[in-house]
Amino acid sequence: MKAVNKKIKNYNYHVVEFYFFVLDMFSNRRVVLSLFVVVLFFMPSVTNRNEFPTYRVVLDPGHGGVALHPMSVHGDRYETIFRRYLDYYKEGAARGALREPVIVYSIARKVEKILKLLTPGRNNTKFYQMLERYADGAPRKIYLITSLSRDRSISENEADIMDDPNANYRMFDYPDLDGRIRPGRISRINEGKPHLVVSLHLADAGPQDFEGMSPVITPPYRFLHEGLRYLQMKQKEKKFYTSSPYRDWFVEETTRSDFSWFLNDVSLYFTGYPLMKNKQTDRRNFKGYRYNMVTWSYADSPGWEHAARYHIPSSRYASSVKDFVPDGRFWDRERSMYEGFRRDGGEEGFGGDNAYASYEIIRYVCNSLNLHGNDYRTQKPGKSYISVWIMPLHVNAINAFIELGYLNRSRDRYLLTKKQDEIAEGIAVGIFSLLAGLEVKDKKFRYMPRGKAIDFRKYGISEDENYFNTVTGD
Numbered sequence: 001m002k003a004v005n006k007k008i009k010n011y012n013y014h015v016v017e018f019y020f021f022v023l024d025m026f027s028n029r030r031v032v033l034s035l036f037v038v039v040l041f042f043m044p045s046v047t048n049r050n051e052f053p054t055y056r057v058v059l060d061p062g063h064g065g066v067a068l069h070p071m072s073v074h075g076d077r078y079e080t081i082f083r084r085y086l087d088y089y090k091e092g093a094a095r096g097a098l099r100e101p102v103i104v105y106s107i108a109r110k111v112e113k114i115l116k117l118l119t120p121g122r123n124n125t126k127f128y129q130m131l132e133r134y135a136d137g138a139p140r141k142i143y144l145i146t147s148l149s150r151d152r153s154i155s156e157n158e159a160d161i162m163d164d165p166n167a168n169y170r171m172f173d174y175p176d177l178d179g180r181i182r183p184g185r186i187s188r189i190n191e192g193k194p195h196l197v198v199s200l201h202l203a204d205a206g207p208q209d210f211e212g213m214s215p216v217i218t219p220p221y222r223f224l225h226e227g228l229r230y231l232q233m234k235q236k237e238k239k240f241y242t243s244s245p246y247r248d249w250f251v252e253e254t255t256r257s258d259f260s261w262f263l264n265d266v267s268l269y270f271t272g273y274p275l276m277k278n279k280q281t282d283r284r285n286f287k288g289y290r291y292n293m294v295t296w297s298y299a300d301s302p303g304w305e306h307a308a309r310y311h312i313p314s315s316r317y318a319s320s321v322k323d324f325v326p327d328g329r330f331w332d333r334e335r336s337m338y339e340g341f342r343r344d345g346g347e348e349g350f351g352g353d354n355a356y357a358s359y360e361i362i363r364y365v366c367n368s369l370n371l372h373g374n375d376y377r378t379q380k381p382g383k384s385y386i387s388v389w390i391m392p393l394h395v396n397a398i399n400a401f402i403e404l405g406y407l408n409r410s411r412d413r414y415l416l417t418k419k420q421d422e423i424a425e426g427i428a429v430g431i432f433s434l435l436a437g438l439e440v441k442d443k444k445f446r447y448m449p450r451g452k453a454i455d456f457r458k459y460g461i462s463e464d465e466n467y468f469n470t471v472t473g474d
């Protein structure tokens, strides 16, 4: 395979150009997706000899499908132990005519349009002209292969006449109409081995202390493992939680404390089961082994369902945290230093490169809005939403996951509907800065981006292998 790859390298740009040519011509998403996979398969990992470094970026606008009944047919979170969907499709926030999936898709398409100026073989002059407003000096030259994680959102009318309207939108792998397991969104993203995935969301309403734009992050294993030890009564102190930067845990409903929700999510993360208020395992609400619901190198070997079905105690399939043992490929991944780089410490002092990438893009969005004459008190980087979120955990790339705003706040509605171009420009410049670095111009702006590129060398395993490439076996 290696020899073939080398031969094909020189033709990459023609393949890519051909891909975009086809993309323009067809709106058929099956053609687009399969070509996407073919093109990425032939792409070199980071650098291309004699040329600029090439990075792969996926823009991931949230949702897109519909929360149709019955769940047994149209749901998401398909688990293969008992072959059933565990959840309804999550269609996102809505307020009147404003729908989250439509807004974030529109913004993502605008970002894509800007970033495609950096596609190999295209004229990048306009992109570098745009950078002059943001940066001093001459920015580095890079190539980007940019793609979207999904097609445009489906309407309920369209969904009514389709057999499986959520087919192209599910997060997890799912059975097609013939019962064959198909890759869901996470698997398709990982298949393309991107360096950076930018997930865009917004919410209907938010807690009062959350203002502006907020990162959505999953904390590192070492912190979640402390929670496991607490539940296993191997430690009684809560200090590991109260003194950590991850203590502001996401509260689903205020009937329980943040620490109670933290313990609930620790149980969910390790065993697949949530906890009831009295800390007992909630056996009726199994959420599945999420790492086995995607196609990647970190899933258990085929046939794992036989062991999992019996929830054997003192194994990774134990149904209670009390006798849970984190062994196997996924838990080795969780303990790896690469996951530490992605999710712990780093530029922000917490949340690793995922948090840095999210905050940096948010700062560039604020910067862009400011440069275009829009400034406002609540237009700012907000606090992070911290929990065991699916995307930042199971995407094997740097994941900037951003809640762009709230539909129940008029200022946010104004920005999200009237200032999409400015938001998109900020996101595009932010992505470039994370990959190439930028010497930021307006040093007086109060949310000035840092301009520092992510250090991808630390994810290098060897000369031609890096962490992002290990996500599938080929």
Ligand SMILES: [Zn+2]
Binding pocket: 062, 063, 092, 093, 100, 201, 202
């Ligand atoms: Zn969302």
